[in-house]
Amino acid sequence: MKISILIPLIQEESNKHSEIERMLYSVLNQKIKNIEIIIAGQNLNQLQKKYPNSCVKYIHTNKNTKPQMLNDAIIASCGSYICFSDINSLLLFNSMPERLDALTQNTELMACYSFGLDVDKDFKVKQTEHNNIFFNRTYEQLPASNLRSLLLMEIMPDLASVMLKKEVFDNIRFSEELNESYVLDFFINLFIKYENKILQLKEPLYLNNGYIDLKNHKKNSLVLKSLKQYLQVYDNFFKKDDLNLFSDIKNKVYRDLYLKYFFIVIEYYSKDFKLLFFIVGSYLKRLVDNKLDIYDFYFVFILLKNINLIRTKS
Numbered sequence: 653m654k655i656s657i658l659i660p661l662i663q664e665e666s667n668k669h670s671e672i673e674r675m676l677y678s679v680l681n682q683k684i685k686n687i688e689i690i691i692a693g694q695n696l697n698q699l700q701k702k703y704p705n706s707c708v709k710y711i712h713t714n715k716n717t718k719p720q721m722l723n724d725a726i727i728a729s730c731g732s733y734i735c736f737s738d739i740n741s742l743l744l745f746n747s748m749p750e751r752l753d754a755l756t757q758n759t760e761l762m763a764c765y766s767f768g769l770d771v772d773k774d775f776k777v778k779q780t781e782h783n784n785i786f787f788n789r790t791y792e793q794l795p796a797s798n799l800r801s802l803l804l805m806e807i808m809p810d811l812a813s814v815m816l817k818k819e820v821f822d823n824i825r826f827s828e829e830l831n832e833s834y835v836l837d838f839f840i841n842l843f844i845k846y847e848n849k850i851l852q853l854k855e856p857l858y859l860n861n862g863y864i865d866l867k868n869h870k871k872n873s874l875v876l877k878s879l880k881q882y883l884q885v886y887d888n889f890f891k892k893d894d895l896n897l898f899s900d901i902k903n904k905v906y907r908d909l910y911l912k913y914f915f916i917v918i919e920y921y922s923k924d925f926k927l928l929f930f931i932v933g934s935y936l937k938r939l940v941d942n943k944l945d946i947y948d949f950y951f952v953f954i955l956l957k958n959i960n961l962i963r964t965k966s
Contacts, residue, residue, distance in 0.1 A: 656731030660721035661693030671739040678742040692721035719826035719834040736811035747857040751815035762849040765814040766857035797852035799843040833881040
């Protein structure tokens with residue numbers, strides 16, 4: 653059984669050879685040898701000359717977003733199982749064997765995923781709230797693996813965390829309209845379709861420093877674009893929730909998303925009061941059509957209080 657590892661590289665990533673080499677080493681160092689690595693992206697000629705490995709297939713494309721590249725790579729893949737990686741992730745040495753064993757031992761499963769550990773730019777493990785899941789909890793205390801946990805961000809699988817049967821992609825593809833939130837959209841659709849056929853592995857199997865890309869490398873205009881795309885994903889989901897199975901967590905899902913972006917702006921664009929007030933205004937506008945609870949009013953109060961503190965210090 654062959655495993656295909658799909659790696660999309662947008663233009664600004666294709667020249668980061670040291671990061672690519674480190675990531676490729678983590679893939680090639682797996683105990684499983686029957687693999688193919690498919691790198692899709694722009695300007696790959698130099699990379700192809702530098703790494704002419706027989707396991708590596710290059711897809712030269714004019715497409716400029718990762719979901720587009722991933723969909724092309726899926727079509728080109730020959731493996732029965734699909735994994736992903738990128739320059740912000742390193743697979744631990746037992747990552748693929750653990751996932752493959754899980755899927756082959758239970759043929760009913762369509763996918764499995766693991767947790768990752770947050771690391772700094774040198775890939776040293778950080779003490780973060782996310783990592784404390786493993787440092788301070790037993791396996792029995794880990795969040796439940798279901799759609800509700802995903803919506804509440806209690807579990808946050810990303811592409812480097814998952815292995816899937818290729819047949820999954822007969823029903824689900826990456827949304828090419830969502831170059832910022834396509835991963836969340838993909839996992840929501842995955843859990844909708846296969847929730848009872850997805851296994852949560854009980855140990856971290858990869859390292860991730862993608863938070864650097866999320867925060868440090870975004871212009872304030874891109875923060876808004878990212879927020880709008882995440883809102884679009886949640887809006888689409890809740891519109892389809894005809895039975896109101898998730899209506900009890902709807903407000904919390906939106907609050908948590910706004911809070912995440914609000915503090916990104918505070919940390920990196922603290923003097924951009926127009927952006928801060930836009931986030932608060934956007935949240936208030938969204939509340940008009942929803943049933944409010946006391947937490948919504950308290951949340952708005954906290955946001956405005958933080959803006960006032962920043963203005964006072966300025």
